[in-house]
Amino acid sequence: MKIIFILVLLASPVISLSQTNISGKITDQNSAPLPGANIYLKDTYDGTSSSADGSFSFTTQETGDAVLIVSFIGYKQVERKIKLNGEKIYLEIKLEEDSKELGTVVISAGSFEASDENKAVILRPLDIVTTAGTSADIYGALETLPGTQQVGEADGLFVRGGSAYETKTIIDEMVVQNPFYSSVPDIPSRGRFSAFLFKGTIFSTGGYSAQYGQALSSALILKTQDLADETLTSISLMPLGFGGSHSQRWENSSLSSEIFFSNLDPFFKLQKQRVDWKIAPRGLEGSVNFRQKFSNSGMLKLFSSVNVGDLSLYMNNLDNPSVKDFYAQKSGNYYLNANYRGIINNDWTVFLGTSYSYDKDKIKIDSNRAGETEQLSQAKITITKDIIDGSYLTFGGEIQNTVYDNTFNELSKNLNEVLTAGYAEADIFFTNDFAGRAGVRAEYSKLLNKANIAPRISLAYRVGDYDQFNFAFGNFYQTPDKDFLMQTTGFAFEKATHYILNFQHIGNERTFRVEVYYKKYSDLAKGTVYTYPYFELPVMPFSSQGKGYSKGIDVFWRDRMTFTYTDYWISYSYLDTKREFSNYPTIAFPTFATPHTFSIVTKHWIPAITTSLGVTYTFATGRPYFNPNNPEFLGDKAKNYNNLSLSFSYLTNIFNSFTIIFFSVDNVPGFRNVFGYRYSTNGRYKEPVLPTALRSAIIGMFINIGQSNPY
């Protein structure tokens, strides 16, 4: 038995006597020491952590060939083959930052991103809804960012000298035809979609990806939420309506539905209105949101909403002050968006989407009747292939079929457009500090019978941990507005070329960004569709010879650190733009642009009373308006615009249900803002275009039933 025992001992590893000492130093690419890295021999316990000066040392009893691994959070793992034979080993190892982690360059020329996913973002989704003076409207919040114009009498985003038609809203990769509720001339309406539907927002003021088209100036790219967080019922109460919602969450799927009834009549009775409403806007809307997650991490999303509403009012007739025109509008909208995103295999991801929208407005102006129906059906496919180290290729195509039907009394006109597009794009990380995106988009319009090819490039270069320069160049095309296409044929794609250069610092709770840009417009549609309100102007023939330019500087500063519980941001835009388009007889500074716009948004949280207090101040120089008596076209300017809004949100518990009570007032000091003037046909009478009320206040309550704390 003795022999056996000895043999057993010999077989056990305890006996091996040779020891090897391994030491060295771990640094980053700039030779700065990295403490805390894990250095070890593969498949053994033997190893250590690097100390404050990056050095390490350990001994092992292993012998022969071995693999030394160095791993550290935020850096790429390094493996070295070594031979263990009792001789001391000394190694100096440089670690390279992992591009997926902290401190990588981000391609960001021209865009503001709000997201929970990406860590280096400028705004969070909640920032959008808690900004004073925006009534929780996504578009209202974006108007506090540089690059946007304050155009109080029209809906839509006016970006860097572009008209509202040049900004497109994209939900889950697909263009939305009617992102705003139907509006009345000179009375803007708000966005149709609640900010809470989205988990991420990219607001691009230029130079955006080849995946998106049909927008000369700007793209608002919205990503919808994934699975609902929890099963929850909530109700909302406001003087302008009430509603309820319910979300049901299962393990891998969720279903949410929402209904809201609105009637602005009691609200308008309380607050003096400048508009002579007969039937204040009222409506009913509902939506259903379904999510299914698959075992291969694929996600199916289905969103559908329906909305009906009506309103009527009396409008002043400038040519005859003793009569008023009666205007009535009934509208309906249906929207469906269904998409699937999933992984095909390791490196391949696919997106398949389809959407359909139907929008109808029936308008009555005195004895005239007009009707407008728009339908958009589209399908999109995008395939992404990961290459290496965060670089990837994206390509795909989309098809959009738009059908318009317009009627005016007995007359009717319709259009049927089919737009097909294909695109390919590569996002490449050359190093951790230098990245680029190069893409090309090709489109063909059936109606124009023309094609375009648009190259786009965006580069980002990092100069410090938090600082980077960005540059973007690209061509952008869009089909002229339907109003032109209804009139005649022979139009070309409208075209814009963007050049953008920016510097940005995104660091510890502070963001600074300055961006300069130059845009050149060509082939803009020209011609007189409507004489209103430019009665005295010569009627312009239809052509695609409109042109223009736009240049400026956007500055943004946000700070969440300096003051406790306080978050503020400041935006300033300088804009110089001129264009000749639509019915403009000559090149001019357009009515929807102004040289200087300034906003400051502050939010302060008061823990003692669990209240968030928000103040937003906006200033903009006056915009040009048309005065038929002035020989210089658009030679008159309205006075400067000022607005100071306040909001309070009080978070509390009522009957054991988490409740938010909010109160906001727009234009607290009562600035007498004038957007411009409308003239009578003979030019002798004018009427100011004003906000619908001098001030407006809103109070509301939001209750999560049976849930006592916010999570």
Add this chain to the structure above:
Amino acid sequence: MKLFLPLIISLALIVNINADDDKYMNAMKKNLEKLDSLSDLNSFLDAANNFERIALAEKDKWLPYYYASYVYVIASYIDTVKEKKDIYLDKVDQLINIADSLEPNQSEIYTLKGMSAQARMSIDPMNRWQKYGNEANSSFQMAMDLDTLNPRPEYLLGMGIYYTPQQFGGGPAAAKPYFESSIKKFNEFKPADDLMPHWGRNQVEDMLKRIGE
């Protein structure tokens, strides 16, 4: 001698296995003893590295993954560089998922998942409570369902409520029953072996003392 050969081999195997097990036990115990005396960020990273090395060498043991994640959650609170906090927690999620696949339906693993979500929320509570608050609560609930005697999920649930403002049903008074229930369970709790998690008792006692004052 012929007869003995199989015996020698099998004996040798047994001894080797025991030696490996001892090595694992000893290494784990050594590192667990150090856990209570960790102070600065580097000592935490060092501890996490030690557990991770054991995890990677052992491959099929969930506890070293568990402890590596546990230490990284604490590191995410200690590191003052805000941008780094999420990166630690990304690592936590990666390690804890491996632990979960090695030992499914383990109450302690769900407790840790909840801790990780709580840590994510504390980085940016205003924007994250909705998502991570829910995630933390459902993980703690799952941990309690899996092991009704585990005192840790209740303690952490109590911590979440303690730091929730009173107006939302939080605060010390609302949290107290959770700590009291947790301490009761601690009194009866016996870890299955030396390596199983047993932390938390002192923390609950501290909290109860703080509320009592």
